[in-house]
Amino acid sequence: MTFEPERLGRSKSDLAESLRQLRKRAGLSGDRLARRCAMSQSKISKIETGRVTPSLVDVQRILRTVDAPAELVREITALARMAHTEWQDTRSSWRRGLEKRQAELAALEADARELRYFLPAMITGLLATPEYIRASLSHCPGDVSKTIAGKIERQHVLYDASKSFVFLLTEQAVAWPLLPKPEMAVQLDRLASLSRLPNITLGVVPYEHVIPRGPLNTFTLYDETLATAETFTGRLVFQDARDVDQYREIFAWFTEHAVFGENARDLLAARVESLLRDL
Structure with a gap:
């Protein structure tokens, strides 16, 4: 992902939406994803609504759980790093x-x-x-x-x-x-x-x-x-x-x-x- 300063302000909402869509594609409820990732359901909810910015470790755990394809893993990992920038x-x-x-x-x-x-x-x-x-x-x-x-x-x-x-x-x-x-x-x-x-x-x-x-x-x-x-x-x-x-x-x-x-x-x-x- 190319660094574009103007994208930094949008990266948190983009990350939240991407993770929410991946969970839905995997056919998982927020509660089931939370249990599989050893997180609370409220944390998953806050991540998906953009109220909490997940750490890179949290993002990688979610990506593994939903079995995201390699291309999406790279894209969303880059989004996660931008969300912390x-x-x-x-x-x-x-x-x-x-x-x-x-x-x-x-x-x-x-x-x-x-x-x-x-x-x-x-x-x-x-x-x-x-x-x-x-x-x-x-x-x-x-x-x-x-x-x-x-x-x-x-x-x-x-x-x-x-x-x-x-x-x-x-x-x-x-x-x-x-x-x-x-x-x-x-x-x-x-x-x-x-x-x-x-x-x-x-x-x-x-x-x-x-x-x-x-x-x-x-x-x-x-x-x-x-x-x-x-x-x-x-x-x-x-x-x-x-x-x-x-x-x-x-x-x-x-x-x-x-x-x-x-x-x-x-x-x-x-x-x-x-x-x-x-x-």
Whole structure:
């Protein structure tokens, strides 16, 4: 199934209807299907009416029970994964107001205990100076002052000792010249300072290593239940366990190629020295 963002909103209802039709074709009542799948009848009813989005495991169990043909298994499995995926386009965020997006992110951060950020291109707002935040929003339409304030307010979560953060940046993200050299030096000093907090682990994937894999996009992992991936035109939100696990594996792979602790701070210090050398 080809990914089409506009289909994501319909995938849940399509999935519910497809499963209902398959049950009927198999000549099973909701109660009989429930017993054969070791589910409650009320759960089957909620799945078929779209009130509950079934997990991929639930969908596969139902497909086996109704003896669905291989082609339909592939199609409906793809629907199930799409039903656990949400598309949030950038233009809609602009229309609603980017400050509302900050409130949504703050809620995700408040609920999670372990947060992991893969940053191949730029420094995330949680780690950014006000100057860096403002520069990163320079392409956005309208007044962004509330958004800047929201990003700065969100940074308080870094000091919540009950949470753990892992920030994995490429050296490209560290080196990207979003600001004039003196201000970039301040930004990199902030990274080094935050890396000393006991609940923050900050790693940098350096240029000097051979990395046989490309860092395609920014993504964030919230515990083991949700992953978000950024694109130029929007954000994908994944809740299917297979998708989340794949992002966790990608994060672990890049972690093996990163430097941490004093080695990461030495890299940042060298960058700062380079920025200030010719001033």
